[in-house]
Amino acid sequence: MRKPFSMKTRHYLEGYAFTLPWLIGFLLFMAVPLGKSLYYAFQSLEVKTEGLKATYVGLENFRRAFTVDVDFTPKLIETVASLLIQVPLILIFAMFSALLLNRNFRGRMLFRGIFFLPVIIASGSVLTKLREDGAATLPIFAQYDLATRLTDIIPVQILLPLLKALDSLTVSMWDSGVQILIFLAGLQSISVQLYEAAKVDGATPWESFWKITFPMITPMILVNTLFSIVNSFTKPGNGVMEYMQTVVFQNLQFGYGSALGWIYFIIAFAVIGLVLTLFRNSLKGRG
Amino acid sequence: MQVSDKPAGARLQRLELSRKRALTMAPAVKRQSRTFFSVLFHYVMLYSLSFVFLYPMLYLISKSLMQSSDLTDAAVQWIPKELSFDNFQYAYIDLKYMGAFVNSVVTSLVPAIIQIFSCAVIGYGFARYRFPGYSIMLGLVLFTFLVPPQTIIVPLYMFFSDLNWINTYFPFIVPPVLGHGLRGALFVLIFLQFFRGLPHQLEEAARIDGAGAFRTFWSVMLPLARSAMLVVFLFSLVWHWNDLFQPNLFTMLSDKFNLMQNLAVMDGQGEQEMQQGLGTLTVNMVGLAPTFANRVMAGSLITILPMLLLYLFTQRYFVESVERAGLAGD
DSSP: OOOOSOHHHHHHHHHHHHHHHHHHHHIIIIIHHHHHHHHHHTEEEEEETTEEEEEEOTTHHHHIIIIIOTTHHHHHHHHHHHHHHHHHHHHHHHHHHHHHHHSOOTTHHHHHHHHHTHHHHSSHHHHHHHHHTTTTSOTHHHHTTHHHHHHTTSOHHHHHHHHHHHHHHHHHHHTTHHHHHHHHHHHHTSOHHHHHHHHHTTOOHHHHIIIIIHHHTHHHHHHHHHHHHHHHHHOTTOHHHHHHHHHHHTSOOHHHHHHHHHHHHHHHHHHHHHHHHHHHHHHHHHO | OOOTTSHHHHHHHHHHHHHHHHHHHSSOHHHHHHHHHHHHHHHHHHHHHHHHHHHHHHHHHHHHTOOHHHHHOTTOSSSOSSOOOHHHHHHHHHTTHHHHHHHHHHHHHHHHHHHHHHHHHHHHHHHHOOOTTHHHHHHHHHHHHHSOGGGGHHHHHHHHHHTTOTTSSHHHHHHHHTTOSTTHHHHHHHHHHHHHTSOTHHHHHHHHTTOOHHHHIIIIIHHHTHHHHHHHHHHHHHHHHHOOHHHHHHOOSGGGOOHHHHHHHHHHHHHHHHHHHTTTOOGGGGGGSOOOHHHHHHHHHHHHHHHHHHHHHHHHHHHHHHHHTTTTOO
16 A cells, blocks of 8 residues: 555645646646747847847837737727627627527427537638628628618618628627527526426516526626637637738738737737626626 | 436426426416417527528528529529539539548547547546645636637747647647647636536545546546537537638648638639639629639538538537536536
């Protein structure tokens, strides 16, 4: 019998044995690259035959991103704006779909299968191709000349953004497969007895949604919000992401590319931090 | 919920049934009409949303069967005048399908399988052990999930290029081994949630029987995690398959390109051909020009076909597994 360690130490050691591989990976593939990219962000890197030559330029790269570079700022604003529009849309839509699918009805499995289909199709180059071909918008608006007819009733200044939002609706819906599943799993975990008790007490479906369903799936809303934000920041076809790749691999401006990466990272974190504070307050308010 | 084999459970179920019946049968006509409309609304919503979800699929199929003349024919909406499979043949050649398919499989199936096991081990460690530095490490997992991969592309590319890993499969295989790679942190969190939900008694029994920590994990806990494993496997496989960012970063040679990369390139050629062949287009004819959209759509279809087939066979278990895997968190 070997018993060189106390129970507690052994527990610790076993815990480390399971999780240490991740930590090593974190150092290799996340911490070191992240530190290096922060270092590069303050350098101007030149590709020479003997390797990279770094010269310290201070905040020059960051200044350039916002003042000199005419491409970056609009792309960044566009990305953040589309995120602010799309994430709430995705959440509402995913919740609605999950509620629809959660009821007992014939063909439930089939519909679930269909609702999750976009996860397979609507990403990568396929989505890009569909979008280029105009398939990412529903044809009703373009087909029956609806847009031009509507201009008679609604002024163009309001109509165009509205139509644009409607167009992006399709893409938001295709983006919500995972979120629907998460909500669905959350809804399944709510006990039926709660609803029955509420029904006996005379609650309307509307009331039981707001008093039971909604509070019970608040954690899932948080999970889904975070997932949607991260997804939106990293999804293909995102202007900033494509631009960064061009800067780095076509223009070979490694220092500038790193600075852009860090700006993007800070903004992503600011958005996530904002969401977390909002959620913490609302969770506290509910007690 | 599986209690029906016990007499007490059966009685409970019967009780529940009679209660349900009492609730649904008693109400007056007014409520019945309300249920009718709510059911109608339910199905209308389901069918219309299903159309939105199926729309890209139908679009791909319809367009990929069309000939160029159908694309420009205003009378043709969905059903092509003449069936032809030329587009698939063209796309098959243009995508260099067999080679690219092999590349796609290696850069998605292999990492997906590795991620199942490595993330399960790590998730288990986080679910069952408390050690000094635990909260910091868990915080780092969350942090990793939130960092946009774009932030570290430059150093990561240089790191892999220093190791001479560019244009090899290593960048796709080594990070997953350590629980990283594409969305590795998310998969760790999924396993963490799942293992937290399992009772401690299972391990205690195994421990008393003399199994070590890893044996307990491997032969008692992991087999129970089948639903979480399926979820992680399918997500990982599909996301790797559809990913363009990593392959574009780590592969520069066109014979190493996977299907998604070749598909991304494909359209450029069609456009070039169009410009060369139809150099005399006027502006208002642009919308009528054959853009080889049919070929591109055929290419898109055969690119995602393996995933569609896989989904077709596993979809049932998959949706059930997501519910069982406790993806929703605590």
